[in-house]
Amino acid sequence: MIKDILEIAGIAGDIIREGFGNNFQIEYKTSEKNLVTEIDKKSENTIVDFINKKFPTHNILTEESGEHKKDSDYIWVIDPLDGTTNFAHGLPIFAVSIGVMKKNEIVAGVVYDVMRNIFYSSEKGSGSFANDTKIRVSNNDKIGLGVLATGFPYNVEDNPYNAFERFESLTKRARAVRRLGSASIDFCYVANGVFDGFWEVSLFPWDICAGKLIVEEAGGIVTDFSGNETNVFTKQIIASNKKIHQQMVDGLKI
Ligand code: IPD
Ligand code: CA
Ligand code: CA
Secondary structure, eight states, rough: HHHHHHHHHHHHHHHHHHHSSSOEEEOOOOOOOTTEHHHHHHHHHHHHHHHHHHHHHEEEEEEEEEEOEEESEEEEEEEEEEOHHHHTOOOOOOEEEEEEEEEEEEEEEEEEEETTTTTEEETTOOOOETTEEEEEOOOOGOOOGEEEEEOTTTTTTTTTHHHHHHHHHHHHHSEEOOOSSSSHHHHHHHTTSHHHHHHSSOHHHHHHHHHHHHHHTTEEEEOOOTTTTTTOOOOSSEEESTTTTTHHHHHHHO
């Protein structure tokens, strides 16, 4: 199945790359901050058509069109363009994120970093890769020597999860905190050891699914803010190299 996921992530990525920097329609979702472009929709429709042809019984959950319910143990969880604000403003940091779950367990995932042409991929039990190279989380065990990443939800001004207080707390503890604007790429930078950890409030299954497996298979860990096990429906997420995980949990207790 990983071959198929890689194939369709690449096709969707080509659509996004072609659209980047051109004129495209933009609509507002919940607010002027929360955009969807015609390229998000084109990417998503292409991925959904591909799955419907190749795996007609599989369930699908996507950001832009929600649940496509069928009768199968498999569900594909899709963010057709993760980093829409970056894309719409000409910042070349965005990805296609596709995870596949079987009976609630993530079994495969691909995050395609479109402009760097890097396919991050993982199959349960087989490690994680950036193109053909095996990747591994960092070895650092001190948050003060680490670089972390975070992001903010679109409703940040009235989000109840204290995003700014948590940002302040971890910014004081870490060497640096970065905010890339693409959660799936944040996960992959934890998996390849560039970031020591990533956290965010109010993520969605399509932001998490592929990235969670890629971090775990690279030797990392993904939990909620209390350090407990998560699934893709957990909204408050910490992903780390394991070694600084407890320090992140402590820093996020505000
Ligand atoms: C967003 C990005 C961003 C994160 C937001 C997400 P979208 O996804 O991943 O980094 O901070 O929480 O909603 O809307 O560009 O697919
Ligand atoms: Ca997203
Ligand atoms: Ca998206």
